Amino acid sequence: MRRLLVLLVLLCTVSPAPTLAQIGDEVLPPVFVETLLELPDDAAQAAKSGKRLLLYFGQVGCPYCKEFMQTSFAQKTIVEQTAKHFLSIAFNIFGDREVTWFDGKTRSEKELAKFLKVQFTPTLLLLDEKGGIIGRINGFYPPHRFSAALDYSARRLEGKLSFAEHMKAVPQTGASATLNEQPFFMKPPFNLARKPGAKPLAVLFETRHCAPCDELHKEGFKRDRILAALSHFDVARISLSGREALTTPDGRRSNAEAWGRELRISYTPSVVFFDDRGREVFRLEAYVRSFHFASSLEYVGSGAYRTEPEFQRFLQQRAEHLKAGGDQPDLWR
Known part of the structure; x- marks a missing residue:
């Protein structure tokens, strides 16, 4: 028995460090974890620690994803908030890893992205303990709004108000106190x-x-x-x-x-x-x-x-078409 205990200690000692989550060659912040992608099991495991699932969908070469990671996850308070309340898992919208959803079906990452109607990267889904989507972030959110979105799930506010109502109350700072006008806007009524x-x-x-x-x-x-x-x-x-x-x-x-x-x-x-x-x-x-x-x-x-339901694929095709014509598109302008 003692020999077995010693062997187990040695195995634990030499085990490699946990694999950092990544999309393509891009390593994500340590708050994102690698799992077996059995999401019902992940949700149950998270619930034991009072946490919920946060699902992130990105892609290789996405400037908005990079900006999101560099702004939100460069802030200590957001990193701590995410680590305390969420089990965060990242997916590549064009990836091939197999994922088991809460309906019991196994799909590839790209099939799951289609199933969940992911049209933008980054997209983040806030899930309850049973896998219900209680909040959805379609695209880039600045840090203060992302933090407010996390707070909605962490405080279990879905029983009191909708995600849209919660986010509507989040103040916008440093901006115009009046609405901007444009000559091409339709006139009321x-x-x-x-x-x-x-x-x-x-x-x-x-x-x-x-x-x-x-x-x-x-x-x-x-x-x-x-x-x-x-x-x-x-x-x-x-x-x-x-x-x-x-x-x-x-x-x-x-x-x-x-x-x-x-x-x-x-x-x-x-x-x-x-x-x-x-x-x-x-x-x-x-x-x-x-x-x-x-x-x-x-x-x-x-x-x-009508013929291309995936906006990201349309974007890729448009960028390639512009490049072929000698126009180098700047995705961040």
Whole structure:
């Protein structure tokens, strides 16, 4: 028995350090762990320590993922908050590792990303103990908003209010106290009802005191390529806290605040795109630079979403097309 104990001690002593999670060649912060990707088991194990699952979806060469890691996980408070309350697992949206979801089915990473309708990187999912998605972050969030999103799950607030309602209350700092105007915005009262053959509709949801909103107006809306693309859309700007009456794209009467709540808008600026039948076909729900904003306009305006359901693949194809024509796209501008 003593010999067995000694042998076990030696095995523990020489065991290699835990493998650091990574996507491609990019090593992720130590708060992300490698597991067998049996997510029901991972959730049960996390629950024993009072934790929940935080699922991160990224890809190789993603500038927003890099920015997210370098900003949020460079802050000690966020690292401590994540480590204390979450078991964090990372996935490559084009990866092949096998993952068992809570329905008992095993899928590859890329199949799981499709199943969960992951359209942006980074995307983060906040799960409860049974695998229910209680919060979803589609795209880049700045640190203070990411921390607030983590707080929603850590404090078990889903029984009191929706994730969108929680995030709506998170203050935006260092930004304009008034909404920015643009000459191409539709004028109220808003009749957004669509008719066959009409232009696609882009609905921009904003709030006051929103620094990313200010940047969209100062940077994105100043670029010729974006302005040219917007000319093929009807563009309405809606205040997320507004009470003005409107007609929704599918012909219903509502008001700005109620409609934003119905659409579960939790981040500003958000842009929701509708086709000529009033159906939502795509949305942007996070901070995006000009290349990605212009690409989203082309994705919808050209109708490419009908044949290519994965926006990231469309982005890759567009970047390759631009490179072939001698235009080197800057993904972070």
